[in-house]
Amino acid sequence: MTRFWTRLVVVLTIITGVNYIAWRWAASLNWEAWWIALPLVIAETYSLIDVMLFGMTVWRLKIRKGAPTPPADATVDVFITTYNEDLDMVMTTALAAQRIRHPHSTWILDDGARPELKALAEQHGLGYVTRSEDWTSNVPRHAKAGNLNNALMQTHGEFLLILDADQIPEPDILEKTLGYFNNRRVALVQTPQYFSNVPASDPLGSQAPLFYGPIQQGKDGWNAAFFCGSNAILRREALMQLGLVGYVKETEKSIRRALAASRSAIKQARKSADVEAPLVAQVLDEVEAATREAQQELEAGGALSEITYRVRRRVDAAVQTLVMADVEALQADLEEIAAMELAHVGESGVPVVADDAVQRMSARDWSPLGALESVQAVLDALSVERNDEAQPVMPLATISVTEDMATAMRMHAMGWESVYHHEILAYGLAPEDLKTMLTQRLRWAQGTIQVLLRENPLVQKGLKIGQKLMYFATMWTYLSGYAAVIYFAAPIIYLLLGILPVTSLSWDFFIRFIPFMVANQLLFAVAGRGIPTWRGQQYSLALFPTWIKACSTAARNVWFGRPLGFAVTPKARQSGGPSWSLIQPQIVVSVLLAVAAVVGILRLAAGLAEPLGTLVNVAWVIYDLVVMSILVRAVLYKGYEPAGDPAVTEREPDGV
Amino acid sequence: MEFSYEVKDSYAEVKADGRLNMVSAPKLREFVTDVIAGGSNRIVVNLENTAFMDSSGLGALIGCLKAARQAGGDLRIAAVQPQVKMVLQLTSMDKVLTSYTSAEEAFSND
Numbered sequence: 164m165t166r167f168w169t170r171l172v173v174v175l176t177i178i179t180g181v182n183y184i185a186w187r188w189a190a191s192l193n194w195e196a197w198w199i200a201l202p203l204v205i206a207e208t209y210s211l212i213d214v215m216l217f218g219m220t221v222w223r224l225k226i227r228k229g230a231p232t233p234p235a236d237a238t239v240d241v242f243i244t245t246y247n248e249d250l251d252m253v254m255t256t257a258l259a260a261q262r263i264r265h266p267h268s269t270w271i272l273d274d275g276a277r278p279e280l281k282a283l284a285e286q287h288g289l290g291y292v293t294r295s296e297d298w299t300s301n302v303p304r305h306a307k308a309g310n311l312n313n314a315l316m317q318t319h320g321e322f323l324l325i326l327d328a329d330q331i332p333e334p335d336i337l338e339k340t341l342g343y344f345n346n347r348r349v350a351l352v353q354t355p356q357y358f359s360n361v362p363a364s365d366p367l368g369s370q371a372p373l374f375y376g377p378i379q380q381g382k383d384g385w386n387a388a389f390f391c392g393s394n395a396i397l398r399r400e401a402l403m404q405l406g407l408v409g410y411v412k413e414t415e416k417s418i419r420r421a422l423a424a425s426r427s428a429i430k431q432a433r434k435s436a437d438v439e440a441p442l443v444a445q446v447l448d449e450v451e452a453a454t455r456e457a458q459q460e461l462e463a464g465g466a467l468s469e470i471t472y473r474v475r476r477r478v479d480a481a482v483q484t485l486v487m488a489d490v491e492a493l494q495a496d497l498e499e500i501a502a503m504e505l506a507h508v509g510e511s512g513v514p515v516v517a518d519d520a521v522q523r524m525s526a527r528d529w530s531p532l533g534a535l536e537s538v539q540a541v542l543d544a545l546s547v548e549r550n551d552e553a554q555p556v557m558p559l560a561t562i563s564v565t566e567d568m569a570t571a572m573r574m575h576a577m578g579w580e581s582v583y584h585h586e587i588l589a590y591g592l593a594p595e596d597l598k599t600m601l602t603q604r605l606r607w608a609q610g611t612i613q614v615l616l617r618e619n620p621l622v623q624k625g626l627k628i629g630q631k632l633m634y635f636a637t638m639w640t641y642l643s644g645y646a647a648v649i650y651f652a653a654p655i656i657y658l659l660l661g662i663l664p665v666t667s668l669s670w671d672f673f674i675r676f677i678p679f680m681v682a683n684q685l686l687f688a689v690a691g692r693g694i695p696t697w698r699g700q701q702y703s704l705a706l707f708p709t710w711i712k713a714c715s716t717a718a719r720n721v722w723f724g725r726p727l728g729f730a731v732t733p734k735a736r737q738s739g740g741p742s743w744s745l746i747q748p749q750i751v752v753s754v755l756l757a758v759a760a761v762v763g764i765l766r767l768a769a770g771l772a773e774p775l776g777t778l779v780n781v782a783w784v785i786y787d788l789v790v791m792s793i794l795v796r797a798v799l800y801k802g803y804e805p806a807g808d809p810a811v812t813e814r815e816p817d818g819v
Numbered sequence: 820m821e822f823s824y825e826v827k828d829s830y831a832e833v834k835a836d837g838r839l840n841m842v843s844a845p846k847l848r849e850f851v852t853d854v855i856a857g858g859s860n861r862i863v864v865n866l867e868n869t870a871f872m873d874s875s876g877l878g879a880l881i882g883c884l885k886a887a888r889q890a891g892g893d894l895r896i897a898a899v900q901p902q903v904k905m906v907l908q909l910t911s912m913d914k915v916l917t918s919y920t921s922a923e924e925a926f927s928n929d
Contacts, residue, residue, distance in 0.1 A: 440845075443841065485841075485874070485875075489874035489875050489877065489878040490874060490878075492878050492882075493877060493878045493881045493912075496881045496882055496884070497881060497885075497915065500884065500885050503889070514910075514911035514912065514914050514915060515911070516910045516911065517910075517911075520909045520910045520911075521874075524873065524874045524877075524906070524909070524910070529902075529906070530873065531840060531874055533873065534838070534840035534841040534873070534875075535841070535842070
């Protein structure tokens with residue numbers, strides 16, 4: 164029944180929305196003020212697409228009835244990932260994980276390699292994993308994804324439960340979720356992330372009831388439930404498949420790149436005046452012939468390992484000829500020296516360079532070809548060992564700082580299924596100050612945009628159209644910062660200057676706008692089923708500087724290789740007083756809005772403005788200010804005080 | 820690779836800084852030949868800053884030795900670094916080219 168009403172309101176929202184936006188484009192633009200009229204209608208179109216994607220998400224809302232009984236012999240590794248968190252916190256989570264009822268092994272994945280934590284783990288009989296020696300300083304560490312990938316190589320359970328260091332699991336978390344894997348195609352079961360240190364008013368907007376509710380349930384309906392990094396169970400086989408496919412893809416890509424670069428590298432080497440000896444030219448000819456042949460074999464679909472092996476064999480033989488020539492020349496020199504003065508060359512005559520010495524001198528690290536760096540670089544890249552990574556197989560995606568989203572998307576693209584289990588089975592700790600919270604939101608947004616730019620879901624082969632749009636919907640919401648700026652600018656411009664982006668605020672406008680607005684709010688009310696969504700709405704607008712920063716830094720990172728300025732979200736509260744500087748852009752905008760409202764009213768009193776336009780825009784300003792007022796509470800928030808707070812809810816049997 | 824030389828009391832010290840490989844080896848040969856032509860036939864090649872040597876580099880050293888001997892002098896090496904030492908041992912060239920700890924020491928006994 165809920166589904167019927169939800170779908171009805173979705174249809175209503177789309178009809179009224181398209182009706183309004185079509186009219187806006189076709190008949191309402193004030194072209195004399197195109198510089199604000201056009202941005203505003205684009206922002207409104209953005210919002211319509213946003214709400215349409217939300218409508219599509221909740222269209223297939225899936226309310227699961229619980230998992231079947233899991234096989235008792237399913238083997239599980241529980242991973243607790245930590246880097247620098249408080250040891251008490253890690254141990255509380257680890258010991259709770261140990262008490263999970265279904266048979267399992269508990270592992271602390273300590274990326275900080277802290278001896279104290281190792282001792283604590285041993286003392287309590289917990290597994291303890293740090294990076295293997297393959298993670299040298301020459302390869303990227305890939306943060307949490309690297310930590311998990313490293314642990315995957317050192318453990319062997321069929322399933323993995325991943326927990327952040329602060330996420331204290333319930334003893335029945337596996338019993339409630341493992342049964343979903345009876346379906347052989349299921350690779351992921353995600354449960355909600357819920358925070359126990361958040362008051363009912365949730366001043367920092369930490370709980371995400373809309374996301375861990377209708378949105379995930381809706382995505383689940385499209386077989387696109389997201390992996391959110393913690394409180395999730397994964398099938399190792401699926402992850403490993405992902406790692407292997409990724410390995411083959413990366414290897415082929417780097418071999419293709421190397422072959423493409425080989426021609427110019429060889430040309431460059433030939434040109435360099437240093438290479439005059441005919442033997443060197445011969446070796447270069449050989450390298451060129453070998454790479455050309457490899458290219459042909461690659462086009463013909465040959466196996467990468469064989470192609471690269473053949474190139475190496477051929478080049479090695481050529482290099483050996485070169486070394487042999489050096490040795491022969493050297494030997495001839497020695498003979499001459501000996502002929503000059505017998506006594507000086509040693510007791511047993513002229514020393515002979517042994518074959519194995521020639522072999523050694525021909526090996527990659529000592530090879531004379533190393534002098535031709537560009538050629539050597541091409542040859543090094545023609546390998547299947549993936550020397551630029553700690554381990555060739557990287558099951559968790561490393562293209563983004565939010566490895567979870569990228570990983571799930573690749574799994575979905577390979578045909579695996581996912582489940583969202585709507586029941587709180589772990590209790591975590593949310594940031595307790597604005598600064599930490601902003602860092603966390605920035606990181607999520609950056610990661611999401613990185614995935615969008617690196618592996619745009621809309622063009623990923625293997626994803627169904629619904630899945631593509633479910634991933635795209637989340638990415639789309641993070642573009643809202645730009646729309647927000649326009650939404651703030653429009654009323655300010657009208658109230659200060661009297662410039663209206665629409666031709667007139669008449670009956671034509673209201674008859675289209677108001678039904679859309681009402682349907683839109685109704686949609687959130689019906690889909691949300693009484694969930695408090697206001698806090699989320701406030702923050703999605705109020706954090707506009709964070710969203711813009713995320714988009715620009717992620718774009719710079721993906722396109723120009725610049726660092727993100729990435730920080731691990733601290734779990735402990737940052738000290739210090741209220742930090743107003745964190746919300747400087749929002750303060751500036753709020754002051755501008757307030758000033759604009761006052762000026763607008765004065766202009767109305769002076770007869771310089773229309774009553775209707777002023778009324779609409781002042782109302783708009785008031786709405787914006789109410790939305791942003793949450794930031795004042797956020798700055799003043801002094802952290803969670805549990806005493807007398809009824810917000811620490813009991814476990815809700817909601818949905819399942 | 821950079822070469823420099825300095826004429827001392829009883830010998831000329833040649834310094835070869837960088838990687839002694841296929842590209843730089845012919846230059847060393849040329850450089851040392853010039854030093855010999857300039858009148859010094861007792862040469863110490865100071866390898867203190869030579870981190871790497873390949874077969875061509877080794878060939879060049881022996882070539883220089885030959886040139887020094889032909890000029891009636893000798894060539895010695897000093898301050899050999901680990902990789903170069905391994906190459907010398909592996910090819911038994913340590914029997915022909917004794918390495919001294921420092922350039923001063925190389926001709927100190929004769």
